[in-house]
Amino acid sequence: MVHITRxxxxxxxxxxxxxxxxxxxxxxxxxxxxxxxxxxxxxxxFVTVKGKLNPETGFxxxxxELSRIIQTKIIQKVDHKNINIEVDFMQGKxxxxxxxxxxxxxxxxxxxxxxxxxxxxxxxxxxxxxxxxYYGDGY
Amino acid sequence: MVHITRxxxxxxxxxxxxxxxxxxxxxxxxxxxxxxxxxxxxxxxFVTVKGKLNPETGFxxxxxELSRIIQTKIIQKVDHKNINIEVDFMQGKxxxxxxxxxxxxxxxxxxxxxxxxxxxxxxxxxxxxxxxxYYGDGY
Amino acid sequence: MVHITRxxxxxxxxxxxxxxxxxxxxxxxxxxxxxxxxxxxxxxxFVTVKGKLNPETGFxxxxxELSRIIQTKIIQKVDHKNINIEVDFMQGKxxxxxxxxxxxxxxxxxxxxxxxxxxxxxxxxxxxxxxxxYYGDGY
Amino acid sequence: MVHITRxxxxxxxxxxxxxxxxxxxxxxxxxxxxxxxxxxxxxxxFVTVKGKLNPETGFxxxxxELSRIIQTKIIQKVDHKNINIEVDFMQGKxxxxxxxxxxxxxxxxxxxxxxxxxxxxxxxxxxxxxxxxYYGDGY
Amino acid sequence: MVHITRxxxxxxxxxxxxxxxxxxxxxxxxxxxxxxxxxxxxxxxFVTVKGKLNPETGFxxxxxELSRIIQTKIIQKVDHKNINIEVDFMQGKxxxxxxxxxxxxxxxxxxxxxxxxxxxxxxxxxxxxxxxxYYGDGY
Amino acid sequence: MVHITRxxxxxxxxxxxxxxxxxxxxxxxxxxxxxxxxxxxxxxxFVTVKGKLNPETGFxxxxxELSRIIQTKIIQKVDHKNINIEVDFMQGKxxxxxxxxxxxxxxxxxxxxxxxxxxxxxxxxxxxxxxxxYYGDGY
Numbered sequence: 136m137v138h139i140t141r142x143x144x145x146x147x148x149x150x151x152x153x154x155x156x157x158x159x160x161x162x163x164x165x166x167x168x169x170x171x172x173x174x175x176x177x178x179x180x181f182v183t184v185k186g187k188l189n190p191e192t193g194f195x196x197x198x199x200e201l202s203r204i205i206q207t208k209i210i211q212k213v214d215h216k217n218i219n220i221e222v223d224f225m226q227g228k229x230x231x232x233x234x235x236x237x238x239x240x241x242x243x244x245x246x247x248x249x250x251x252x253x254x255x256x257x258x259x260x261x262x263x264x265x266x267x268x269y270y271g272d273g274y
Numbered sequence: 275m276v277h278i279t280r281x282x283x284x285x286x287x288x289x290x291x292x293x294x295x296x297x298x299x300x301x302x303x304x305x306x307x308x309x310x311x312x313x314x315x316x317x318x319x320f321v322t323v324k325g326k327l328n329p330e331t332g333f334x335x336x337x338x339e340l341s342r343i344i345q346t347k348i349i350q351k352v353d354h355k356n357i358n359i360e361v362d363f364m365q366g367k368x369x370x371x372x373x374x375x376x377x378x379x380x381x382x383x384x385x386x387x388x389x390x391x392x393x394x395x396x397x398x399x400x401x402x403x404x405x406x407x408y409y410g411d412g413y
Numbered sequence: 414m415v416h417i418t419r420x421x422x423x424x425x426x427x428x429x430x431x432x433x434x435x436x437x438x439x440x441x442x443x444x445x446x447x448x449x450x451x452x453x454x455x456x457x458x459f460v461t462v463k464g465k466l467n468p469e470t471g472f473x474x475x476x477x478e479l480s481r482i483i484q485t486k487i488i489q490k491v492d493h494k495n496i497n498i499e500v501d502f503m504q505g506k507x508x509x510x511x512x513x514x515x516x517x518x519x520x521x522x523x524x525x526x527x528x529x530x531x532x533x534x535x536x537x538x539x540x541x542x543x544x545x546x547y548y549g550d551g552y
Numbered sequence: 553m554v555h556i557t558r559x560x561x562x563x564x565x566x567x568x569x570x571x572x573x574x575x576x577x578x579x580x581x582x583x584x585x586x587x588x589x590x591x592x593x594x595x596x597x598f599v600t601v602k603g604k605l606n607p608e609t610g611f612x613x614x615x616x617e618l619s620r621i622i623q624t625k626i627i628q629k630v631d632h633k634n635i636n637i638e639v640d641f642m643q644g645k646x647x648x649x650x651x652x653x654x655x656x657x658x659x660x661x662x663x664x665x666x667x668x669x670x671x672x673x674x675x676x677x678x679x680x681x682x683x684x685x686y687y688g689d690g691y
Numbered sequence: 692m693v694h695i696t697r698x699x700x701x702x703x704x705x706x707x708x709x710x711x712x713x714x715x716x717x718x719x720x721x722x723x724x725x726x727x728x729x730x731x732x733x734x735x736x737f738v739t740v741k742g743k744l745n746p747e748t749g750f751x752x753x754x755x756e757l758s759r760i761i762q763t764k765i766i767q768k769v770d771h772k773n774i775n776i777e778v779d780f781m782q783g784k785x786x787x788x789x790x791x792x793x794x795x796x797x798x799x800x801x802x803x804x805x806x807x808x809x810x811x812x813x814x815x816x817x818x819x820x821x822x823x824x825y826y827g828d829g830y
Numbered sequence: 831m832v833h834i835t836r837x838x839x840x841x842x843x844x845x846x847x848x849x850x851x852x853x854x855x856x857x858x859x860x861x862x863x864x865x866x867x868x869x870x871x872x873x874x875x876f877v878t879v880k881g882k883l884n885p886e887t888g889f890x891x892x893x894x895e896l897s898r899i900i901q902t903k904i905i906q907k908v909d910h911k912n913i914n915i916e917v918d919f920m921q922g923k924x925x926x927x928x929x930x931x932x933x934x935x936x937x938x939x940x941x942x943x944x945x946x947x948x949x950x951x952x953x954x955x956x957x958x959x960x961x962x963x964y965y966g967d968g969y
Contacts, residue, residue: 137650138685146401148287148312153469164470166477172356173287175314177401183685188654191570192581193646198682199583217311229471233415237466262285262316265476268416268461276928277963292747303748305755322963327932330848331859332924337960338861368749372693376744404754407694407739424957426843426868431608442609444616450912451843453870455957495867507610511554515605540841540872543615546555546600563818565704565729589773590704592731594818634728679702679733709886720887722894785888789832793883821893824833824878 138255139195140183143205145214148175149230173217178235179260180209182243186252196250204246209239232261236269244271277394278334279322282344284353287314288369312356317374318399319348321382325391335389343385348378371400375408383410416533417473418461421483423492426453427508451495456513457538458487460521464530474528482524487517510539514547522549555672556612557600560622562631565592566647590634595652596677597626599660603669613667621663626656649678653686661688694811695751696739699761701770704731705786729773734791735816736765738799742808752806760802765795788817792825800827833950834890835878838900840909843870844925868912873930874955875904877938881947891945899941904934927956931964939966 150173151165152158161169168174182205186195213222218230224242228234236259247254260266289312290304291297300308307313321344325334352361357369363381367373375398386393399405428451429443430436439447446452460483464473491500496508502520506512514537525532538544567590568582569575578586585591599622603612630639635647641659645651653676664671677683706729707721708714717725724730738761742751769778774786780798784790792815803810816822845868846860847853856864863869877900881890908917913925919937923929931954942949955961 136687136689136691137653138687139650140683140685142681144401146313146315148314151471167354170354170356170360172359173312173314174285174354174356175287175312176285177316188650193568193648193651195650195684215306215309215313217309217313220311221309231471233417233466233473234471236415262283264420266418267473268418270414270416272414274414275965275967275969276931277965278928279961279963281959290749327928332846332926332929334928334962370749372695372744372751373749375693403698405696406751407696409692409694411692413692422957424869424871426870429610445910448910448912448916450915451868451870452841452910452912453843453868454841455872493862493865493869495865495869498867499865509610511556511605511612512610514554540839542559544557545612546557548553548555550553552553561818563730563732565731584771587771587773587777589776590729590731591702591771591773592704592729593702594733632723632726632730634726634730637728638726679700707888787888789834789883789890790888792832820837822835823890824835826831826833828831830831 136185137188137195138183138185139198139201140181141198141201141205143180143182143202143210145178145180145210146175147178147213147216147218148173149218150174151229151231153229173219176261178213179266180205180239181256181258181260182239182254183256183258184247184250184252185255196252200250201247204243204250208242208246232259232265232267233269235259236267240269240271275324276327276334277322277324278337278340279320280337280340280344282319282321282341282349284317284319284349285314286317286352286355286357287312288357289313290368290370292368312358315400317352318405319344319378320395320397320399321378321393322395322397323386323389323391324394335391339389340386343382343389347381347385371398371404371406372408374398375406379408379410414463415466415473416461416463417476417479418459419476419479419483421458421460421480421488423456423458423488424453425456425491425494425496426451427496428452429507429509431507451497454539456491457544458483458517459534459536459538460517460532461534461536462525462528462530463533474530478528479525482521482528486520486524510537510543510545511547513537514545518547518549553602554605554612555600555602556615556618557598558615558618558622560597560599560619560627562595562597562627563592564595564630564633564635565590566635567591568646568648570646590636593678595630596683597622597656598673598675598677599656599671600673600675601664601667601669602672613669617667618664621660621667625659625663649676649682649684650686652676653684657686657688692741693744693751694739694741695754695757696737696812697754697757697761699736699738699758699766701734701736701766702731703734703769703772703774704729705774706730707785707787709785729775732817734769735822736761736795737812737814737816738795738810739812739814740803740806740808741811752808756806757803760799760806764798764802788815788821788823789825791815792823796825796827831880832883832890833878833880834893834896835876835951836893836896836900838875838877838897838905840873840875840905841870842873842908842911842913843868844913845869846924846926848924868914871956873908874961875900875934876951876953876955877934877949878951878953879942879945879947880950891947895945896942899938899945903937903941927954927960927962928964930954931962935964935966 151168152161290307291300379396429446430439568585569578657674707724708717796813846863847856935952
């Protein structure tokens with residue numbers, strides 16, 4: 136069993152807020168992250184899968200394939216987008232890094248499973264000082 | 275003469291577009307950076323000043339002072355903001371990295387001069403792959 | 414269960430030595446790290462906590478709260494200090510990265526528990542080439 | 553139990569291919585990584601060991617010792633070398649990052665065990681976007 | 692006048708040697724970099740151009756255009772290649788970082804000039820510890 | 831003319847203070863950097879030289895030679911040392927980054943000149959947020 140990780144990046148706008156709260160309450164809970172006019176980040180996404188080596192290729196899986204899946208299922212939907220408004224898999228969810236990591240996991244999981252490997256971790260940096268990791272709901 | 279540089283960071287939303295162009299024309303010229311619902315970045319700002327050493331302190335200037343100026347004049351105005359809508363010194367300007375670096379220079383210059391040193395360079399990273407540098411209009 | 418990590422930094426002096434050994438013995442065991450006149454590092458500290466998401470906020474915990482705890486309990490005590498002499502929670506301990514990580518864990522644990530989340534890992538970089546990780550004594 | 557990690561680096565040439573396949577088949581499976589004239593990387597290697605603290609030194613182990621082992625058993629054999637042709641412990645194996653990480657684990661394991669600590673992880677970066685981790689065959 | 696920089700990366704094999712010298716002489720002068728079986732690097736290339744802002748776009752130039760030129764004229768020719776054998780613009784030259792940076796400058800210059808901006812600097816990292824910069828022969 | 835840069839690192843303790851001032855005055859001017867029990871940093875040093883290429887080697891100079899000079903004249907004297915107390919070339923000077931960069935320039939200059947190249951810049955990072963650059967007194 137070997138773990139292999141691919142890094143991809145995306146730049147997006149978002150806002151932390153609950154629509155049923157007014158701006159004052161949102162500001163109290165979410166601070167400047169609730170700015171009604173949005174702010175944004177250069178997100179860094181690390182996707183780790185694990186599996187046995189294919190003896191023919193010496194690969195867990197072909198990283199080009201993993202990169203293609205991440206690009207198709209995630210990056211094309213979030214890069215240069217507004218996470219709150221434009222990302223189908225984030226509809227109805229608070230645009231926190233935690234929720235974003237879980238949603239990315241759920242988007243990737245069916246595609247990763249088809250490759251015959253296990254999805255191990257979705258790690259998402261919001262800034263150089265803050266990141267989240269999600270290992271699935273069985274963890 | 276010694277150069278000294280302070281790094282500060284801010285996270286902001288922006289959009290590249292001209293209001294007199296329609297979305298199609300904006301898309302043609304600015305690509306995905308023209309997304310009407312905004313996107314955003316973790317900007318990294320490096321401000322370099324130069325001057326003679328103060329023999330009492332061994333400093334060009336006290337970096338705490340430089341940091342305070344950058345925070346007050348720039349970071350508090352752009353961090354967790356929408357550059358197009360909310361930043362006074364960017365009103366009426368395209369929110370490109372180039373224009374942002376020039377505007378930051380112009381905001382900082384009067385304060386830096388008061389410290390008895392010269393503003394040498396404003397360097398602004400938009401992503402790990404793209405950055406601009408501005409050395410003033412006499413360059 | 415989601416993991417979330419906050420990075421904080423501090424700059425400190427230290428020395429590896431045992432007072433019951435003479436300088437020669439200390440030099441033999443600890444090498445240049447035993448220099449009697451001290452040396453120092455820019456330490457990077459990553460604190461990882463884990464827990465269930467608060468459905469109201471989409472957070473494991475508010476990172477500002479985690480940052481405040483790390484600042485109050487750790488950074489204010491170690492930043493620009495001499496770890497051997499001035500840090501209360503390192504008194505009587507060898508100032509190795511291992512001991513420092515364990516002591517940081519023990520300082521943080523009661524505060525983290527109060528937030529209703531679990532402390533998962535304290536990771537401490539001494540240089541770009543060396544770091545330690547501590548996961549608690551049950552690991 | 554504390555984990556401690558040492559980073560070492562090496563620059564090497566390699567090629568992904570199977571000698572029983574022709575260049576066309578190799579190109580189909582391995583893409584540009586199969587270039588018959590080789591290509592290369594700045595590899596970054598992180599070796600993590602774990603163990604109890606030595607109460608006399610406050611160390612899991614002396615990092616100089618760990619560094620010496622990695623240098624002697626790995627770096628001197630791979631740095632500025634061709635991994636396919638010149639590295640004894642890679643003979644007969646596809647020069648993938650996965651195989652390289654496993655082989656490094658196997659080279660290091662007997663030496664690490666002698667130090668009275670456990671080898672926990674071999675992490676190998678091929679590029680800033682791709683890395684593998686190996687935790688041993690019991691994982 | 693604003694400077695703008697684009698980073699691109701390539702992974703390549705090379706060897707430092709003079710064919711009229713034997714391996715011993717090459718080893719004496721070039722050390723392990725003369726290994727006859729090649730070694731390689733993850734090169735990082737920073738290309739800086741400078742010019743006046745286009746008032747319509749707020750750009751010195753469109754970075755997509757700059758990226759496309761670097762990809763077409765440089766990266767496609769050097770990435771996953773052997774610099775000594777396969778790169779047309781390095782034929783007959785020692786594959787040092789200095790010569791590579793100068794050759795990249797000469798390849799890019801005619802294309803950059805067509806965009807109405809000036810080529811300012813080609814900066815090439817061979818490792819995290821070593822890089823060269825070339826500012827043209829008029830410098 | 832090509833510029834070439836070598837990075838070296840050192841870990842040292844220091845303190846900013848003037849012995850003719852009391853601790854209170856030192857604290858007022860230098861803040862926490864005046865801590866009487868010292869603090870320390872992982873310094874990163876970038877030394878840039880420039881010159882014409884040697885047509886035989888394709889080098890400005892052999893980087894091993896440059897590294898050896900920096901190691902011998904600087905790193906061996908400052909690494910794991912107390913800059914205020916133990917570094918001959920800092921005696922009688924305030925241990926600011928500015929003074930340290932100038933002193934490093936002066937130590938290196940005679941050795942660099944012997945190699946037939948020019949010393950262009952000494953760049954010294956004290957933290958990831960602060961660095962100084964010195965280009966000599968003719969600048």
